[in-house]
Amino acid sequence: MTAALITVSSLLVATPAQAAGSFSLNNGHFFVAPSVVYPGLIAPVSVGLGNNSNASAATVTITFGILCNSPGRPGAESSAQTIVIPPDPSRPAGGSQLTRVATTVAVPTACTKPTGPIPLSQDGYFWVKMTQTGMPDQLKMVPIWVGKPFTAANFRENLATLTKQNNPDYQAHHQLPQMYRATFEQAGLVIDDPRYGLWWCSKAGVPTNHSSQAANYNAKWEQFFATTASPSQDEILTYMKSLVGLYVYTC
Incomplete structure (x- = not known):
């Protein structure tokens, strides 16, 4: 996985799975996280999910995390959450955000701007992994840049x-x-x-x-x-x- 190749447009929208009772990230279901972070920030993160079935619920296990491109590539992750997404009564199913899952991720104190001769397009990324029995795992990412603490002066x-x-x-x-x-x-x-x-x-x-x-x-x-x-x-x-x-x- 090469962080420099990650783009927002390619990561925020996933192709919906086709099995009954499968979660979806299509049509406006997004992974939300801060774009600018700083070492020690307790960052709120969330993901919106739909369901590709009109009749069956979908059970999904979700974990959030961060990986920085600074020396040592420090990272952190949240505890896993298992949630049940109700069926989507709309037709076709999968077009509505039915559940939003939120938590926080602590930005590592070693997360700094990357150094090196080759400039990177981003300083790291937040990620969310979504796992459902019988389906391939999905891993989505959004880029981050390292700034300063959120104060009026900064x-x-x-x-x-x-x-x-x-x-x-x-x-x-x-x-x-x-x-x-x-x-x-x-x-x-x-x-x-x-x-x-x-x-x-x-x-x-x-x-x-x-x-x-x-x-x-x-x-x-x-x-x-x-x-x-x-x-x-x-x-x-x-x-x-x-x-x-x-x-x-x-x-």
Whole structure:
């Protein structure tokens, strides 16, 4: 298995098995894990599963792990979980996410940026292994890059690590506003995770720049919290995504 050859498009979607009561990762069932990590991070990971049968349940054993491309190739894995996926009543079966399995994986303290004469396309990967009796094992992976601890001070650098961009004319924008940090944390969200950031033009004189729109952006979140008591993580992230198309981010 060569980490340098792994691509997101080739790893996130699997060909569904055809046996009755077999799990599937097709049509939007994804392995979710942080894209940027740092040594010691307790990383939340999850995988969504469907079932290719309309009538039979599927029993699947799932293990998550991480492997870093740094010296010694340090890795770690979670305990195995055995779950039962109910039949999919839709037709054809296998198109719906019926079960999402979640846990955490501790990023090894020896997980650092790889060194060597040949640059790698990624710093390692999270993996999930899914085993079902009578079926071939499935192993899926998503790439990672090693950054710094998720703090406001490191947010810009980690966003640059994730996006491979760092234009001084752009602000590293928290899509989850810092003024509501405590509320987001109550929902289990770390707002300094670069997955919740994007680049927003900060160039003076641009009417759509970050400083000109920040108050309006924060006001929309104030409205959200005024109408949504104790929002769940999914509700928050859905609302965050809904705001993206309302603004112009480029200079």
